[in-house]
Amino acid sequence: MTVQQISFYQTGTFTVGNRLLDEAQRTVQATVARANSLTSGHRACQGCGEALGARYAMDAAMHATQRQMVVVNATGCLEVFSTPYPETSWQVPWIHSLFGNAPAVATGVAAALRVKGRQDVRVVAQGGDGGTTDIGFGCLSGMFERNDDVLYICYDNEAYMNTGVQRSSATPPAARTATTPAMGDAPGNQFGQGKFLPEIAMAHRIPYVATASVADLRDLEAKVEEAIHLRGARYIHVMVPCPLGWGAASHDTIRLARLASECGLFPIFEARNGEVADVRKIRHRVPVEDFLKPQKRFAHLFDPEPDTRRIALIQAHADRNIQRYALLP
Amino acid sequence: MDKPFAITLDPGSSLANRTGSWRTLRPAYSDHLPPCNNACPTGENIQAWLYHAESGRYEDAWRALVRDNPMPAVTGRVCYHPCENACNRGRLDESVSIHAVERFLGDEAIAKGWTFEPPPQRSGKRVLVVGAGPSGLAAAYHLARFGHEVEIREAGPMAGGMMRFGIPKYRLPREVLDAEVRRIEALGVTIRLNAKVDSLLKARDEGGFDAAFVAVGAHLSKRAWVPAGEAARIMDALSVLRGVEMGEKPLLGRRVLVYGGGNTAIDVARTARRLGAEEAVIIYRRTRDRMPAHDSEVQEALDEGVMFRWLSTIKMGTDSAAGETFTIEKMALDDTGFPQPTGEFETIEADSLVLALGQEVDLSLLDDVKGLTLHNGVVKVDAHMMTDCPGIFAGGDMVPSERTVTVALGHGKKAARYIDAWLRGTRVEDTPKHSLASFERLNPWYYTDAPRTVQAELERARRESSFDEVVSGLNADNALFEARRCLSCGNCFECDNCYGVCPDNAVIKLGPGKRFSINLDYCKGCGLCAEECPCGAIDMVPESI
Ligand SMILES: Cc1cc2nc3c(=O)[nH]c(=O)nc-3n(C[C@H](O)[C@H](O)[C@H](O)COP(=O)(O)OP(=O)(O)OC[C@H]3O[C@@H](n4cnc5c(N)ncnc54)[C@H](O)[C@@H]3O)c2cc1C
Ligand SMILES: Cc1ncc(C[n+]2csc(CCOP(=O)(O)OP(=O)(O)O)c2C)c(N)n1
Ligand code: SF4
Ligand code: SF4
Ligand code: SF4
Numbered sequence: 014m015t016v017q018q019i020s021f022y023q024t025g026t027f028t029v030g031n032r033l034l035d036e037a038q039r040t041v042q043a044t045v046a047r048a049n050s051l052t053s054g055h056r057a058c059q060g061c062g063e064a065l066g067a068r069y070a071m072d073a074a075m076h077a078t079q080r081q082m083v084v085v086n087a088t089g090c091l092e093v094f095s096t097p098y099p100e101t102s103w104q105v106p107w108i109h110s111l112f113g114n115a116p117a118v119a120t121g122v123a124a125a126l127r128v129k130g131r132q133d134v135r136v137v138a139q140g141g142d143g144g145t146t147d148i149g150f151g152c153l154s155g156m157f158e159r160n161d162d163v164l165y166i167c168y169d170n171e172a173y174m175n176t177g178v179q180r181s182s183a184t185p186p187a188a189r190t191a192t193t194p195a196m197g198d199a200p201g202n203q204f205g206q207g208k209f210l211p212e213i214a215m216a217h218r219i220p221y222v223a224t225a226s227v228a229d230l231r232d233l234e235a236k237v238e239e240a241i242h243l244r245g246a247r248y249i250h251v252m253v254p255c256p257l258g259w260g261a262a263s264h265d266t267i268r269l270a271r272l273a274s275e276c277g278l279f280p281i282f283e284a285r286n287g288e289v290a291d292v293r294k295i296r297h298r299v300p301v302e303d304f305l306k307p308q309k310r311f312a313h314l315f316d317p318e319p320d321t322r323r324i325a326l327i328q329a330h331a332d333r334n335i336q337r338y339a340l341l342p
Numbered sequence: 343m344d345k346p347f348a349i350t351l352d353p354g355s356s357l358a359n360r361t362g363s364w365r366t367l368r369p370a371y372s373d374h375l376p377p378c379n380n381a382c383p384t385g386e387n388i389q390a391w392l393y394h395a396e397s398g399r400y401e402d403a404w405r406a407l408v409r410d411n412p413m414p415a416v417t418g419r420v421c422y423h424p425c426e427n428a429c430n431r432g433r434l435d436e437s438v439s440i441h442a443v444e445r446f447l448g449d450e451a452i453a454k455g456w457t458f459e460p461p462p463q464r465s466g467k468r469v470l471v472v473g474a475g476p477s478g479l480a481a482a483y484h485l486a487r488f489g490h491e492v493e494i495r496e497a498g499p500m501a502g503g504m505m506r507f508g509i510p511k512y513r514l515p516r517e518v519l520d521a522e523v524r525r526i527e528a529l530g531v532t533i534r535l536n537a538k539v540d541s542l543l544k545a546r547d548e549g550g551f552d553a554a555f556v557a558v559g560a561h562l563s564k565r566a567w568v569p570a571g572e573a574a575r576i577m578d579a580l581s582v583l584r585g586v587e588m589g590e591k592p593l594l595g596r597r598v599l600v601y602g603g604g605n606t607a608i609d610v611a612r613t614a615r616r617l618g619a620e621e622a623v624i625i626y627r628r629t630r631d632r633m634p635a636h637d638s639e640v641q642e643a644l645d646e647g648v649m650f651r652w653l654s655t656i657k658m659g660t661d662s663a664a665g666e667t668f669t670i671e672k673m674a675l676d677d678t679g680f681p682q683p684t685g686e687f688e689t690i691e692a693d694s695l696v697l698a699l700g701q702e703v704d705l706s707l708l709d710d711v712k713g714l715t716l717h718n719g720v721v722k723v724d725a726h727m728m729t730d731c732p733g734i735f736a737g738g739d740m741v742p743s744e745r746t747v748t749v750a751l752g753h754g755k756k757a758a759r760y761i762d763a764w765l766r767g768t769r770v771e772d773t774p775k776h777s778l779a780s781f782e783r784l785n786p787w788y789y790t791d792a793p794r795t796v797q798a799e800l801e802r803a804r805r806e807s808s809f810d811e812v813v814s815g816l817n818a819d820n821a822l823f824e825a826r827r828c829l830s831c832g833n834c835f836e837c838d839n840c841y842g843v844c845p846d847n848a849v850i851k852l853g854p855g856k857r858f859s860i861n862l863d864y865c866k867g868c869g870l871c872a873e874e875c876p877c878g879a880i881d882m883v884p885e886s887i
Pocket of ligand 2: 089091111113142170172
């Protein structure tokens with residue numbers, strides 16, 4: 014991130030823009046020249062985190078590539094709400110692929126561009142956590158392992174939202190989904206290992222892996238910019254709360270994304286060639302309850318009585334992240 | 343669509359979908375009243391002038407400030423800044439040092455010679471102002487800005503009232519006061535010194551004035567009956583302070599007792615130290631937490647070696663060969679916090695005793711004004727600052743209210759507005775106040791931590807030996823820093839957050855200084871813009887369906 018000479022104490026670097034900043038320090042999102050890659054009139058729900066995350070990422074990529082890029086999109090909410098045939102919200106060169114093969118299609122596009130000698134055009138692929146961590150996982154791992162020249166961005170809303178909120182391998186423990194109902198002795202999703210794809214990506218020793226969140230736009234933009242300019246396989250995993258699937262108020266999307274990181278459940282870091290290179294420190298640490306409570310998918314952890322044992326397990330998970338990534342300032 | 347079956351349709355943009363129809367709430371940009379503005383007795387638009395100061399536009403900031411308060415270099419020093427007690431930033435870390443930035447702007451204006459804009463046109467009306475204290479000066483300033491001809495009559499030899507004859511130099515250097523008074527005069531206000539008004543009606547009628555504003559302050563020292571021997575040197579605080587101002591050197595001696603618990607007591611004790619008293623002891627009937635004096639001044643006095651005797655009262659002074667002695671009785675607070683005598687006595691030696699027991703108003707100039715209502719020795723005024731006698735307005739220490747410079751300045755401003763309306767036969771349009779920008783409206787996560795700028799203080803040795811100003815001001819750099827600590831409560835400061843966080847691109851950026859509007863064709867009413875606005879400048883209001 015760029016270091017500022019005078020600190021803007023009114024706003025710090027945390028807001029999208031600031032009238033006091035000079036042009037060079039503005040975010041892409043603060044400018045009227047942003048691409049609005051995902052334009053208005055799309056059919057995402059009120060307060061959709063994925064729509065927001067996708068515009069942030071794609072606008073930043075458009076900016077960084079000077080609009081020379083191709084986007085490959087996996088099936089999922091993002092595609093369905095933006096592209097009901099024959100209409101589209103995308104203002105980028107954009108290809109639809111199947112649910113499971115976006116990384117493979119992107120690899121193909123990158124190969125075609127190479128054959129045509131187009132070094133200037135960059136390839137970006139994107140999809141939800143279902144398409145990425147489950148169904149497209151095989152292709153993605155192949156793409157990583159071959160170090161194909163693609164930037165893959167996953168928007169993690171922690172379930173298969175498009176088809177009615179079914180569990181994915183990124184669904185957190187205890188969360189209620191359509192397939193993990195809040196019933197029985199241990200309501201909601203099981204307490205498993207989970208599948209944290211950024212670490213799996215790191216295990217492939219690819220040049221760049223990062224996590225980001227719609228709650229920290231400056232960080233997200235900086236990471237997209239960084240990743241775009243590298244060659245080889247790159248992966249960015251963005252936390253995008255889903256008001257409908259999480260059972261949260263539409264105005265709480267960004268707040269929840271922020272709480273997810275501030276409690277330690279969603280660590281924000283950057284890794285190069287398999288090693289953690291940088292982390293975003295927690296600013297105001299909060300207990301996991303603060304993140305869990307506003308969401309109906311976790312309501313059974315608090316009602317009729319607080320399920321202290323399982324809340325403690327979730328807290329332990331957050332604490333482990335805090336330790337592992339050294340998230341405290 | 344007149345395409346045959348199974349034919350590729352023309353691609354179109356989603357812009358054709360007016361997804362704004364999903365909305366049940368709509369965002370509305372609105373300005374809310376920052377608590378600092380709300381608490382300022384002169385009604386300064388603090389957030390607005392800090393906004394200019396944040397970008398280093400100090401002259402714009404000063405101009406926005408003096409719309410309400412013509413004496414920022416004075417208030418930046420002596421105002422007890424109720425704004426800062428109300429400041430929302432106080433809930434985050436420490437309140438913005440508003441007074442320090444105000445003082446910086448005031449000093450900057452003096453250094454740069456900024457002057458007030460002349461009034462647009464003359465009204466042809468003449469107003470008499472009695473008293474050149476803060477209240478009279480402010481009224482004169484505002485009346486002059488309205489285009490009226492103003493004459494101030496002042497009994498004393500210099501303008502300023504208690505700002506000059508009460509507040510000591512070490513808190514308010516006289517060059518500063520003089521500069522701000524001169525600037526008001528430069529606006530066309532006439533100040534006649536040594537011109538005591540004995541009868542208001544006479545002065546008004548003889549001078550052909552259309553209205554009068556009376557602000558004679560409270561100058562009569564309250565006396566307590568202290569039986570004392572002939573030689574006992576007993577003085578009142580105001581005479582001591584006034585004497586110092588007039589260049590006299592009141593003979594207080596080596597050991598000075600001060601009786602009272604207000605700011606005046608503190609100022610006299612600190613002055614006594616500067617005049618060479620080795621010991622200055624404040625005798626007060628209650629405890630520190632019940633003292634009316636402001637904590638910062640008590641602290642400064644303690645730093646300068648002023649001593650305090652809490653829960654004590656002066657019984658009597660007697661003459662003895664050794665010097666003066668005064669008998670002190672110990673007090674105890676009863677359940678209601680009222681001090682009660684205990685019957686325990688003690689004698690202490692001292693060269694003099696200064697009484698600082700409060701002031702009363704000399705209302706003799708109003709003796710022939712019929713129908714005035716008095717209340718506890720002050721003049722009753724209505725919500726328009728008008729006395730019961732039409733066309734005669736009053737303010738400052740002589741009306742029922744808190745006795746501070748800024749309250750007096752505020753009275754002057756308010757009275758001027760109503761005098762203006764009275765002279766023109768119009769009504770003051772009261773704009774409804776915006777609702778308060780409470781802390782709960784803010785999204786403080788967006789503000790970085792920034793400690794309050796501390797003002798340097800003179801070292802103790804020089805404080806005990808001179809009347810040099812004790813507290814220093816800010817410079818252009820740290821004034822900028824301090825201004826930028828402001829959260830801009832309830833008022834958009836163009837951080838672009840709403841523009842950035844809308845998932846529907848429904849926020850339209852109108853360009854620098856023009857803020858934003860909402861494209862209601864696409865706004866789904868999610869409320870993210872309102873929730874993520876750092877300063878709470880957006881309301882979600884129900885759609886009328
Ligand atoms: C020692 C001391 C310290 C103080 N410190 C502070 C402080 O730090 N901060 C703060 O906010 N407040 C302070 N105050 C209070 C503050 O000074 C007063 O509340 C304020 O000055 C009142 O303003 P005013 O215009 O009503 O009256 P004044 O300032 O008293 O001015 C009235 C003027 O009218 C003149 N006058 C009186 N009678 C006549 C007449 N018949 N004809 C013509 N002229 C007349 C007087 O000479 C005087 O100049 C202090 C007061 C004292 C005594
Ligand atoms: C191979 C295959 N299986 C199932 C589907 C049905 N389907 C479409 S979207 C979707 C869920 C998408 O979930 P995710 O990738 O997490 O994206 P989200 O909708 O949450 O953004 C499913 C199961 C499909 N299109 N293709
Ligand atoms: S933060 Fe600024 S606007 Fe808010 S109360 Fe304090 S000075 Fe006023
Ligand atoms: S964020 Fe956008 S869609 Fe949501 S309420 Fe604000 S303007 Fe409307
Ligand atoms: S979010 Fe920022 S730009 Fe938008 S209204 Fe609030 S202060 Fe203004």
